[in-house]
Amino acid sequence: MERKAIIKQLQSIIAKEVKLENVELTEENTANDVKGWDSLSHIAIIAQIEETFSIKFKLRELAKLKKVGSIIDLIIKKQN
Amino acid sequence: MTNFNITIIDQLIQQFEQREKKAFCINDIYYTYYQLSQRVQAIRDLLQQNPPHQLEVGLVANDDLNTYASILALWIEGYAYVPLHPLQPLERCLDICKQVNCKTILDSSQASRYTDFKVITTSLLDNKTFRPQYNKGISEKNLTYILFTSGSTGKPKGVKISRRNIAAFAEAFDQTDLHLQSSDRCLQCFDLTFDVSVQSFLMPLLHGACIYTIPHDQIKFSYVAGLIEDHQITFGAMAPSMVRMLKPYFDELYSENFRACILTAEASPLELIQAWHQRCIPKATLYNYYGPTEATIYCTAYKIPTKNVKTHHGIIVIGKPFEGLDALIVDKNNQPIAQGKTGEMLVSGDQVTPGYWNNTTLDAEAFITLTLSGKNKRYYKTGDLCSKDTEGLIYYKGRKDTQVKINGYRIELGEIEHHARKFYTESNAVVLTQEKEGNIELYLFIEHAQEDPHPLIEFLRQTLPQYMIPTEVIYQKEFPLNNNGKTDKNKLKTLIK
Numbered sequence: 001m002e003r004k005a006i007i008k009q010l011q012s013i014i015a016k017e018v019k020l021e022n023v024e025l026t027e028e029n030t031a032n033d034v035k036g037w038d039s040l041s042h043i044a045i046i047a048q049i050e051e052t053f054s055i056k057f058k059l060r061e062l063a064k065l066k067k068v069g070s071i072i073d074l075i076i077k078k079q080n
Numbered sequence: 081m082t083n084f085n086i087t088i089i090d091q092l093i094q095q096f097e098q099r100e101k102k103a104f105c106i107n108d109i110y111y112t113y114y115q116l117s118q119r120v121q122a123i124r125d126l127l128q129q130n131p132p133h134q135l136e137v138g139l140v141a142n143d144d145l146n147t148y149a150s151i152l153a154l155w156i157e158g159y160a161y162v163p164l165h166p167l168q169p170l171e172r173c174l175d176i177c178k179q180v181n182c183k184t185i186l187d188s189s190q191a192s193r194y195t196d197f198k199v200i201t202t203s204l205l206d207n208k209t210f211r212p213q214y215n216k217g218i219s220e221k222n223l224t225y226i227l228f229t230s231g232s233t234g235k236p237k238g239v240k241i242s243r244r245n246i247a248a249f250a251e252a253f254d255q256t257d258l259h260l261q262s263s264d265r266c267l268q269c270f271d272l273t274f275d276v277s278v279q280s281f282l283m284p285l286l287h288g289a290c291i292y293t294i295p296h297d298q299i300k301f302s303y304v305a306g307l308i309e310d311h312q313i314t315f316g317a318m319a320p321s322m323v324r325m326l327k328p329y330f331d332e333l334y335s336e337n338f339r340a341c342i343l344t345a346e347a348s349p350l351e352l353i354q355a356w357h358q359r360c361i362p363k364a365t366l367y368n369y370y371g372p373t374e375a376t377i378y379c380t381a382y383k384i385p386t387k388n389v390k391t392h393h394g395i396i397v398i399g400k401p402f403e404g405l406d407a408l409i410v411d412k413n414n415q416p417i418a419q420g421k422t423g424e425m426l427v428s429g430d431q432v433t434p435g436y437w438n439n440t441t442l443d444a445e446a447f448i449t450l451t452l453s454g455k456n457k458r459y460y461k462t463g464d465l466c467s468k469d470t471e472g473l474i475y476y477k478g479r480k481d482t483q484v485k486i487n488g489y490r491i492e493l494g495e496i497e498h499h500a501r502k503f504y505t506e507s508n509a510v511v512l513t514q515e516k517e518g519n520i521e522l523y524l525f526i527e528h529a530q531e532d533p534h535p536l537i538e539f540l541r542q543t544l545p546q547y548m549i550p551t552e553v554i555y556q557k558e559f560p561l562n563n564n565g566k567t568d569k570n571k572l573k574t575l576i577k
Contacts, residue, residue, distance in 0.1 A: 032297065062299050
């Protein structure tokens with residue numbers, strides 16, 4: 001899956017979880033850049049990403065999923 | 081008689097003398113007791129030079145050394161802190177400041193959100209060498225902190241905790257089975273706006289141990305797992321909700337160094353806690369501690385045995401009262417009831433708050449003076465339903481307001497939750513009620529992906545009477561948590577249509 005396609009899906013997942021109409025993301029964005037993306041919604045976002053991409057993150061990986069670019073890296077790694 | 085100066089301040093000052101000993105690990109940086117003492121003195125000096133107009137001072141609850149040093153400096157100088165959470169809406173924090181009327185705020189942030197206050201930027205102060213002399217004439221009635229908890233009216237209510245309360249707590253804590261040592265590496269995973277945080281930083285400091293905190297921008301349970309393994313945490317208090325979040329990852333977490341774990345802040349389900357113990361921290365002794373904010377952090381303790389754990393509907397017993405604390409179980413007329421019967425628990429002793437901040441209405445509802453054996457005693461009405469067994473162990477049976485009557489039948493919501501958790505052994509279950517057209521309806525929330533609820537309902541029908549079968553089952557993949565790490569029942573309730 002291409003990075004651009006992944007980022008689009010992430011945008012819709014995150015928008016839904018933080019209850020915003022739409023969210024524009026770049027790979028450099030972190031949780032701090034999106035209103036409502038706090039440690040509580042983060043858990044729901046991760047669960048949603050796992051379901052959408054049929055992957056499972058490891059406990060210690062969760063801490064690294066703060067930056068959009070790193071989330072994409074991990075999704076690609078896990079899908080292969 | 082307890083004494084804050086002796087139990088708390090003198091102990092802290094003694095620890096400050098251990099210059100090389102580590103006091104904190106914050107965001108992977110270690111700070112020694114010596115460094116801590118220098119920050120404490122810097123803030124003390126400033127408080128002496130520019131005394132705040134009143135004894136209650138706002139404190140922005142950041143995760144850094146200056147914030148913890150601020151608490152200690154305020155206490156040594158006789159002031160109380162009113163924690164203001166940096167991630168909570170400014171409006172709520174301003175409401176708290178307004179209620180307390182505090183004009184001075186200690187803030188370690190570079191840019192403060194509090195523009196209309198006298199803000200002391202603690203991070204800008206130069207280090208000072210600690211001076212052990214302090215004013216020993218401060219009243220035990222002076223406050224140490226005011227914590228605001230959500231009130232049923234929607235306006236937060238402030239619980240005042242005095243120097244006497246904290247000293248009594250610390251002494252009673254040390255008399256429980258759990259003995260902290262200076263070699264301990266201790267977890268502090270609670271926000272400073274929640275009182276278990278006070279146990280989590282204060283008790284290790286009094287024993288010269290090292291405290292590991294959680295940065296606000298981290299995912300708590302994942303970060304905690306990292307601390308437990310990488311820093312070989314030996315002691316920590318945790319909420320069962322956090323353990324439940326770790327549960328899908330139990331296979332990825334293992335430590336033989338964790339020696340003592342307190343479960344607190346919520347009811348502790350036996351199955352979850354036993355799995356946590358056996359799979360992740362097998363060498364630890366586990367404890368179940370209970371306490372409302374109004375009785376200073378904890379007021380009962382139970383050392384969880386490896387076998388024959390006492391439970392009620394799968395919830396671990398909360399044990400026996402702390403030393404110096406009297407726990408009484410009463411009926412609706414506040415009369416003590418027979419052993420084994422369920423009623424509201426009242427608590428009395430030096431740990432009980434002098435009352436709510438500026439709220440005599442609430443004080444009149446929550447505190448009561450009873451004459452027992454010819455003596456007057458002031459009790460706090462916990463609102464928790466409990467019973468005592470023949471050994472004096474106290475069983476927690478839910479909140480007074482969660483016990484509902486439907487068609488004249490008294491229903492304990494915990495009983496429905498218990499059976500739902502038997503069906504969904506991996507998931508949490510919460511029952512909430514809502515009145516609809518004069519009837520009280522039961523809503524069962526399951527922390528699970530959406531699915532057909534009929535097998536669950538059929539299962540419940542096998543053990544519960546018809547009037548206890550929920551009107552609706554609502555599936556929610558992840559339960560929302562509030563800032564205290566507990567399941568946010570208010571948020572869940574908004575899902576009822």
